[in-house]
Amino acid sequence: MTPFTQLSDIPALAQSLPVADQVARDAALARQNSLTKPPGALGRLEELAIFMAGWQGTDRPGIDQAQALIFAGNHGICAQGVNPFPQAVTAQMVANFQAGGAAINQLCQINGAALQVIALDLDNPTKDFTTAPAMSEAETLDAMNRGAAAVDTGADILVLGEMGIGNSTIAAALAAALFGGSAAEWVGPGTGSDPAGIGRKIAAIETGLRRHGGQGAMATLAALGGREQAAICGAVLAARAARIPVILDGFICTAAAACLHAADPRLLAHCLVGHASAEPGHRRLLAALGQTPVLEFDMRLGEGSGAALALGILRSALACHNGMATFGEAGVSEA
Numbered sequence: 001m002t003p004f005t006q007l008s009d010i011p012a013l014a015q016s017l018p019v020a021d022q023v024a025r026d027a028a029l030a031r032q033n034s035l036t037k038p039p040g041a042l043g044r045l046e047e048l049a050i051f052m053a054g055w056q057g058t059d060r061p062g063i064d065q066a067q068a069l070i071f072a073g074n075h076g077i078c079a080q081g082v083n084p085f086p087q088a089v090t091a092q093m094v095a096n097f098q099a100g101g102a103a104i105n106q107l108c109q110i111n112g113a114a115l116q117v118i119a120l121d122l123d124n125p126t127k128d129f130t131t132a133p134a135m136s137e138a139e140t141l142d143a144m145n146r147g148a149a150a151v152d153t154g155a156d157i158l159v160l161g162e163m164g165i166g167n168s169t170i171a172a173a174l175a176a177a178l179f180g181g182s183a184a185e186w187v188g189p190g191t192g193s194d195p196a197g198i199g200r201k202i203a204a205i206e207t208g209l210r211r212h213g214g215q216g217a218m219a220t221l222a223a224l225g226g227r228e229q230a231a232i233c234g235a236v237l238a239a240r241a242a243r244i245p246v247i248l249d250g251f252i253c254t255a256a257a258a259c260l261h262a263a264d265p266r267l268l269a270h271c272l273v274g275h276a277s278a279e280p281g282h283r284r285l286l287a288a289l290g291q292t293p294v295l296e297f298d299m300r301l302g303e304g305s306g307a308a309l310a311l312g313i314l315r316s317a318l319a320c321h322n323g324m325a326t327f328g329e330a331g332v333s334e335a
Helices: 011-015 022-034 044-056 076-080 088-099 103-111 137-149 167-179 195-212 217-224 227-241 251-263 281-289 305-323
Strands: 066-072 114-119 157-163 246-248 271-273
Touching: 022 044, 022 305, 044 305, 066 088, 066 103, 066 227, 066 305, 076 167, 076 195, 088 114, 088 157, 103 114, 103 305, 137 217, 137 227, 157 227, 157 251, 157 305, 167 195, 167 217, 167 227, 167 251, 167 281, 195 217, 217 227, 217 251, 227 246, 227 251, 246 251, 246 305, 251 281
Parallel strands: 066 114, 066 157, 157 246, 246 271
Antiparallel strands: none
C-alpha cells in the first residue's frame, strides 16, 4: 500500500480500505446450512468459515499460504525498573526465533505458517515515556511502514506477534490511555513481575498518562507505544489493503491494534483475536473491542504463540466448511 506519511491520515483510511464481501458471506452461510449437520452445530467454526469467506470473496475460502510476522523492539520505559529481565533478552530471543528454538517456531511449523522475525532497531530503544514521548511522529511512521512492507500480499492469512522486554507495560499504558480506567486495572505480571515490580509498572503508567493523556489514538501510539506496536499497526493496515484476514496474538498485540480501533473501529474488521491471554488486562481489552477470542488456553507467552495456535482452529473450520457433504450430496434427508 502507499507509505504512511502522517499519523493524522490513518483514521480516514477506514473510508477507502476494502470491506468484507457480503454476497460471499451469504453464500458461505447458505452452504453451512446445507451441510450434513444441524445448522449452527459446529458453533464458532461456522462463524470463522463465514468470516474468511467475506474477506476472500468466495463461498469456499481456503488457506494455501499463511504468513506469521513477529516484530521485536526495545523500550525506554525499562529505565523505570518495570522489567524483571534485562533488555538484552529481546535480541537473545530474536536469535532463538531465527534458530528455530522458540514455541512460535514449533506452532508455525505444525500449523503451516511461514515465520519471519523483524528486529526493529534493538540497539536504539524508544524514549522513557515518563519523561518524553516514546517516539516522534517520524519514528512511528517509519516503524509502521516497515511493518506494512513485511506483509506478503500473496498470503491468505496473517498471524501477528511481538517480542520486547518491557512491552507489557507499554500495552497496559496504551489500553488505559485509549479506553480509560486506572493503570492498576490494566497492569499484570507480564513475564513475572513481583508485587514491587507491578507497583513500578503502575507508577510509570500513571506518570505517562498524566504527561501524554488526552491525545488522539495515533498520537497516543507515538507517545506511549513502541516500534513493534507501530509495526503491528502498519501490518494490520497493509493486510486490510490486500484483503488478508489477520489473527492477532494476546494482550500486547491486541493493545497495539487497539490504537487502530480507537482511530476508527472499522479498521479492525478483518481481524480475529487468537486467544484470551492470562494477562489480566486482556479480557478487559477484548470487551472494549467487542472481540471474542478463538481460544482460551491460559497462555501468556506472546511471540504470536496464541495466534499461531488459533491458525490450526481456523484451518479446521475451513476443512469442515469445504470438505463436508451437503444433505443432497450425501443422500441424507433434511426432514
